[in-house]
Amino acid sequence: MANLCGVVGIGQTKYDAKRIDVSMPGLLREAALRALEDAQLTFADVDAVVIGKAPDMFEGVMLPENYLADAIGATGKPLLRVHTAGSVGGSTANVAMSLIHAGIHDRVLTISWEKQSESNAMWGLTLSPPFSVAVVAGAGGYFAPLIHAYIERSGAPEDTGIRTALKDRKNALLNPYAHLKIPDIDFEQIANSPMLWDPIRYLESCPSSDGACAMVLAKEDLAEQAPHAPAWVHATAMRSEPNQFPGRDAVNPQAGRDAARDLYKQAGIQNPRQEIDCAEIYVPFSWFEAMWMENLGFAEESQGWKMVYEGATALDGDLPVNMSGGVLSSNAIGASGMIRYAEAAMQVRGQAGEHQVDGARKTLGHAYGGGSQYFSMCIFGADKP
Amino acid sequence: MSDEANEIKAIVTPVRLDYDFTAGLAATQFLRGLEQKKIIGARSGPGAPVMVPPRGADPRTSELVTESVEVSDKGTVVTYSVIRVPSDNIKFELPYVCINVLLDGAGVGMFHVLQKCPLDEVRIGMRVQAKWVSDDQLSPNVASIDYFEPIDEPDVTYEQIRENT
Numbered sequence: 001m002a003n004l005c006g007v008v009g010i011g012q013t014k015y016d017a018k019r020i021d022v023s024m025p026g027l028l029r030e031a032a033l034r035a036l037e038d039a040q041l042t043f044a045d046v047d048a049v050v051i052g053k054a055p056d057m058f059e060g061v062m063l064p065e066n067y068l069a070d071a072i073g074a075t076g077k078p079l080l081r082v083h084t085a086g087s088v089g090g091s092t093a094n095v096a097m098s099l100i101h102a103g104i105h106d107r108v109l110t111i112s113w114e115k116q117s118e119s120n121a122m123w124g125l126t127l128s129p130p131f132s133v134a135v136v137a138g139a140g141g142y143f144a145p146l147i148h149a150y151i152e153r154s155g156a157p158e159d160t161g162i163r164t165a166l167k168d169r170k171n172a173l174l175n176p177y178a179h180l181k182i183p184d185i186d187f188e189q190i191a192n193s194p195m196l197w198d199p200i201r202y203l204e205s206c207p208s209s210d211g212a213c214a215m216v217l218a219k220e221d222l223a224e225q226a227p228h229a230p231a232w233v234h235a236t237a238m239r240s241e242p243n244q245f246p247g248r249d250a251v252n253p254q255a256g257r258d259a260a261r262d263l264y265k266q267a268g269i270q271n272p273r274q275e276i277d278c279a280e281i282y283v284p285f286s287w288f289e290a291m292w293m294e295n296l297g298f299a300e301e302s303q304g305w306k307m308v309y310e311g312a313t314a315l316d317g318d319l320p321v322n323m324s325g326g327v328l329s330s331n332a333i334g335a336s337g338m339i340r341y342a343e344a345a346m347q348v349r350g351q352a353g354e355h356q357v358d359g360a361r362k363t364l365g366h367a368y369g370g371g372s373q374y375f376s377m378c379i380f381g382a383d384k385p
Numbered sequence: 386m387s388d389e390a391n392e393i394k395a396i397v398t399p400v401r402l403d404y405d406f407t408a409g410l411a412a413t414q415f416l417r418g419l420e421q422k423k424i425i426g427a428r429s430g431p432g433a434p435v436m437v438p439p440r441g442a443d444p445r446t447s448e449l450v451t452e453s454v455e456v457s458d459k460g461t462v463v464t465y466s467v468i469r470v471p472s473d474n475i476k477f478e479l480p481y482v483c484i485n486v487l488l489d490g491a492g493v494g495m496f497h498v499l500q501k502c503p504l505d506e507v508r509i510g511m512r513v514q515a516k517w518v519s520d521d522q523l524s525p526n527v528a529s530i531d532y533f534e535p536i537d538e539p540d541v542t543y544e545q546i547r548e549n550t
């Protein structure tokens with residue numbers, strides 16, 4: 001049995017299109033200090049720092065771990081960087097948790113971030129190697145065809161994505177950290193917003209955000225002494241698969257299904273729909289909620305869209321999803337996975353304010369990245385595993 | 386330290402990324418084929434799926450590829466999107482149709498652009514064919530295929546291509 005790990009501090013920055021009021025180190029420090037304040041600790045109490053961000057070309061900053069060390073209290077300590085594309089915020093936390101689980105460190109600070117305003121992520125994503133033609137315009141251009149394939153195989157109604165976006169945009173209004181808030185948002189506004197990458201409309205897409213998220217993790221006895229109830233880590237899982245291979249199901253990837261199965265097995269979960277109280281999952285384009293409901297085992301294949309239609313994933317549904325407003329409302333790419341984890345952990349700590357799900361005791365955090373290739377997941381509990 | 390009016394908020398530092406691509410044996414055959422209007426994939430043995438563009442090994446098993454296989458320049462649209470967003474590196478005029486096309490004989494789809502087709506007629510299962518650039522423009526680059534265009538053949542059902550999406 002591995003050592004237990006508890007989340008004892010959580011810190012988020014306000015997510016925004018341009019945080020020109022802070023440098024990149026300042027952005028990380030803001031999140032880190034908030035997480036430490038929540039845990040009533042200082043940098044001196046931390047044994048190691050694990051950081052993660054999206055590819056360097058998204059921000060044009062190479063080897064950020066070198067010049068960030070002093071701002072995040074890592075001087076003279078182990079400093080490790082994790083890199084798994086869009087899933088990085090989740091896998092960074094998983095790696096940090098593993099240092100506690102393995103008994104290597106007592107307290108670990110983990111931070112993920114992105115300052116998209118300082119570069120051009122779409123440029124960083126649109127490659128033109130000689131063996132494929134530059135035709136896939138950014139992440140939306142890659143994921144839109146997968147959504148078409150999902151619609152074809154599931155027969156999902158065309159407005160599934162609009163309904164999902166409406167739910168997340170309403171939830172965002174309850175989250176003080178959310179970037180994109182549209183107070184009078186309604187179905188028509190989303191339906192009439194411009195089509196960007198058919199079938200993805202503008203208001204069904206994530207924004208480009210600056211922001212950082214941090215968590216302080218502690219081993220069992222130190223977590224028990226924390227000033228606020230810890231979120232106990234019940235299970236973590238990661239899987240990856242190549243971008244392209246014969247027979248690959250990119251709509252419902254094997255790596256995601258395997259990670260979810262492993263996760264539930266570790267956490268002793270037989271029926272995820274019944275046993276998990278709410279979930280923060282990585283949905284950069286609205287349709288991915290329905291798709292991931294299937295991949296994560298909450299719905300049978302081709303049935304995920306019905307959960308959206310029936311309101312099951314609404315804040316008052318039986319499995320609320322993306323209570324914070326999700327990636328659709330704040331997308332600091334490198335941080336987005338850790339934000340999912342942080343929000344899932346906040347729910348079991350009763351810290352989620354206006355978007356708190358009553359009685360949430362077991363929650364899921366989820367992230368994916370690349371061409372739906374990298375998956376990171378975590379189960380948090382109010383009780384010890 | 387309080388001269389805020391003179392504070393530099395940001396400086397622009399452009400990044401370029403030029404690199405030499407080592408094609409390796411499998412990709413070399415693919416790229417040389419394109420110079421002759423041929424699409425050459427590879428597989429790890431008789432009966433194995435043909436990868437286009439080829440890899441040096443089968444991504445599922447890491448088995449080395451042993452065989453080059455020419456596939457057709459006709460294929461089926463396995464999925465698509467109409468792109469209406471500009472991107473710096475992309476030369477196509479907006480809107481354009483990005484397709485994942487499964488070439489006849491291939492075991493994986495590849496992304497390319499579909500032209501000569503009204504936007505509201507693009508659909509999964511439609512049959513298309515490569516339109517090559519003129520002979521003097523052919524090069525060891527997938528840009529030797531100028532675009533794909535619809536051909537007058539009956540659609541393929543989704544069930545027949547499902548395992549390639």
